[in-house]
Amino acid sequence: SYVLTQPPSVSVAPGQTARITCGGNNIGSKSVHWYQQKPGQAPVLVVYDDSDRPSGIPERFSGSNSGNTATLTISRVEAGDEADYYCQVWDSSSWVFGGGTKLTVL
């Protein structure tokens, strides 16, 4: 089965740029989607199809995908961005999530 690997944690100071990676075998050939989950809340889609943003998601959230790594980039990080982030792909009739990355805003 397909495996997505994320770093357990990423820390960044307010106003800086956070980059959260999602590794998978030839993930660049797949569409990657990203979800934000704040404590006690349901996940929310923040990026779909590698780099598109749903309506209502700030432009500070962007994504890229190439080779074996997809990346969620959050520019000008704010305290409110502190959350868990999950990548997701579809593979062979199965939906796969990464293990999640906890973003800490210092």
Added chain:
Amino acid sequence: EVQLVESGGGVVQPGGSLRLSCAASGFTFDDYAMHWVRQAPGKGLEWVSLISGDGGSTYYADSVKGRFTISRDNSKNSLYLQMNSLRTEDTALYYCAKQIQLWLGVWGQGTLVTVSS
């Protein structure tokens, strides 16, 4: 407004059964495939099951195959998850979610299932 509301969670003994429900509103229910995704306490998201819009196709994670059954009643705008032979490792918050193309565009707030003796 698109809304998904799960119900049916609770405490059950190992080996027991439980049926979860998800009531959908604000969109044409039978136009969309629907999913169940779970999250064990303090852990990440785990995809559980998927059903097509017409209910004709279903898919399951290996961890629940043969024990869980997903179904839907489009006349009632409702999604279900019948869970049998429950194990302690099935303890989790269970979310229903609406599929849009290859991602999950809308999630409910979840219903908690606890499997414990």
